[in-house]
Every structure is written in structure tokens, then in C-alpha cells.
Amino acid sequence: MYSEKVKQKVAKSSLYGFLITVSLASLFPFYWMFVMATNSNETINQTPPALIPGSELVTNFQNVLGSIPFFRTMLNSLIVSTSITLGVVLLCSLAGFAFAKIPFPGRGILFVLILGTMMIPPQLGLIPTYFIITELGWLSDLKAVIVPGLMHAFGIFWMRQYIASAVPDEIMEAARIDGCSNFRMYWNIIIPTILPAFATLGIIVFMQIWGDYLWPLVVLKDQSMHTIQVALRSLMDDRVKDYGMILSGTFWATVPLIIIFLLFNRMFIKSITDGAVKS
Numbered sequence: 562m563y564s565e566k567v568k569q570k571v572a573k574s575s576l577y578g579f580l581i582t583v584s585l586a587s588l589f590p591f592y593w594m595f596v597m598a599t600n601s602n603e604t605i606n607q608t609p610p611a612l613i614p615g616s617e618l619v620t621n622f623q624n625v626l627g628s629i630p631f632f633r634t635m636l637n638s639l640i641v642s643t644s645i646t647l648g649v650v651l652l653c654s655l656a657g658f659a660f661a662k663i664p665f666p667g668r669g670i671l672f673v674l675i676l677g678t679m680m681i682p683p684q685l686g687l688i689p690t691y692f693i694i695t696e697l698g699w700l701s702d703l704k705a706v707i708v709p710g711l712m713h714a715f716g717i718f719w720m721r722q723y724i725a726s727a728v729p730d731e732i733m734e735a736a737r738i739d740g741c742s743n744f745r746m747y748w749n750i751i752i753p754t755i756l757p758a759f760a761t762l763g764i765i766v767f768m769q770i771w772g773d774y775l776w777p778l779v780v781l782k783d784q785s786m787h788t789i790q791v792a793l794r795s796l797m798d799d800r801v802k803d804y805g806m807i808l809s810g811t812f813w814a815t816v817p818l819i820i821i822f823l824l825f826n827r828m829f830i831k832s833i834t835d836g837a838v839k840s
Contacts, residue, residue: 598809605804621809634792641703641788642770645710649766650759653713657720658747662733679714694780701783710770716762723758760828767821789814
């Protein structure tokens with residue numbers, strides 16, 4: 562009996578030790594970025610490299626502010642990422658509700674076709690989408706990034722699967738008997754049930770859009786309309802690379818992602834664990 566308890570404690574300690582090690586290894590790149598953002602270029606290039614933060618964080622960030630309109634581009638990224646995230650969460654939840662709970666002709670075929678678009682590389686649609694944006698007169702306008710980003714096949718798939726497993730058909734049938742319309746069922750039954758799925762999809766989409774570089778580079782010609790990723794790329798000088806300045810801008814551009822995750826991580830974890838229990 563005693564040896565069994567010892568084995569359980571050893572196994573538990575080993576598991577926690579493994580998880581702590583993996584967590585520290587995952588956080589190290591962010592810490593390393595912060596270290597480089599606080600040191601001068603000479604310190605970064607020395608051997609062995611510095612492993613503790615320096616005193617150049619303010620100086621490096623001032624250099625960033627002198628090179629790019631940092632706060633303007635951060636605001637652009639915030640507008641684009643927030644607009645697309647809210648739009649995707651709303652549209653995908655509506656579509657997922659329809660595919661999961663509302664029978665209509667061709668529902669299965671249409672759902673398979675939507676899933677099939679996930680196998681098409683987004684780069685293939687770059688040229689035709691660019692022509693459409695040009696015809697609409699949206700070049701150098703944030704609408705050119707926001708509107709195409711509202712189409713999200715994975716979001717529809719995620720919401721459909723979550724709603725199908727989280728909302729019993731009996732509740733939907735009872736609501737129909739009581740005279741509820743489809744939209745009222747969506748508003749009063751579906752939304753309160755799938756809030757964790759909202760958080761999960763929102764985090765995924767926000768991080769994806771925040772880090773997007775190619776499409777904003779193509780359609781946002783005006784420098785004042787650049788997103789943060791496009792602006793950070795302009796810090797890379799072909800002749801002299803100030804790594805302290807570059808990593809300082811990158812570090813502060815990463816902070817909003819950390820804040821978003823910390824705000825919604827409980828709901829994110831809940832949606833994952835709920836899915837594991839239901840499956």
C-alpha cells in the first residue's frame with residue numbers, strides 16, 4: 562500500500578516536471594525575443610549571446626517609432642483583426658447552426674463542398690480576389706482585407722460540430738413546438754450554449770489575421786493603411802539590420818495576442834475539454 566502511494570507520487574511529480582519543462586521550452590522563444598529587444602546590436606551579435614535583459618528597451622522602441630508609424634499600424638491591425646473575428650464568429654455560428662440543426666435540401670453536399678475549399682491553397686485565389694478588389698475600388702482600404710477574411714471554412718466546420726454535439730435535438734424540437742423561430746432559437750438557445758466555442762474560434766481567427774502578411778501587403782498600398790506585420794517588414798534594411806529595433810517592434814506587436822489569450826483562455830480550455838468529454 563505504501564509503495565503504491567510512493568509510485569503515484571513519483572508518477573505525478575514526473576508528469577508535473579515534464580509539463581513545467583515543456584512550458585518553459587515553449588516560453589523561451591518569447592523570452593529570447595524580449596532579451597534581444599532590450600539589448601544593443603553589438604550585444605546581440607557577441608559570442609556567447611546575452612541571456613539576460615539589457616537596458617536598451619526604451620531606446621530600441623524609440624528607434625521603431627522613428628522608422629514606422631507603429632501605433633497607427635497597430636490600430637489598423639486591431640481594426641482588421643477585431644472586425645474579421647467578430648464577423649467570422651457571427652457568420653460561422655449562423656452557418657454552423659443551419660448545417661447542424663436545420664434540415665434543408667442539399668445540406669450534406671453543400672457542407673462537403675465548403676470543407677473541400679479548405680484543401681485549396683489561399684495563394685491560388687490571390688489574383689482573382691485582387692481583380693475583384695480593384696474593380697470595387699477598395700485598394701489601400703481596410704475593407705480589402707476585412708471582407709475577404711470573413712469567409713472561413715474551418716469556422717463553419719468547427720461551429721457545426723460543436724453545435725451538433727452540445728445542443729440536444731430534443732431542446733430544438735421543444736422550442737419549435739413553443740413557436741420559436743430559427744433566429745430566436747439561435748439567439749436564446751444556441752449562443753448561450755456555445756460561448757466556449759466562440760472563444761476558441763475567436764482566438765484562432767484573431768491570431769491568424771494578426772499575423773497575416775501577404776494579402777495586406779498586396780492590397781494596402783498606402784503606408785498609413787499598413788497593418789503591423791507589413792510595417793515591421795519595412796524595418797528590415799538590406800544593408801544594416803538593427804536586430805534590437807526589429808525585435809523590439811516584434812515584441813510589442815505580440816503583446817495584444819497574449820492579452821487576448823489571457824482574457825479568453827478559460828473558455829478556450831473549456832471548449833476543448835467539453836469536446837473531449839462529449840467525444
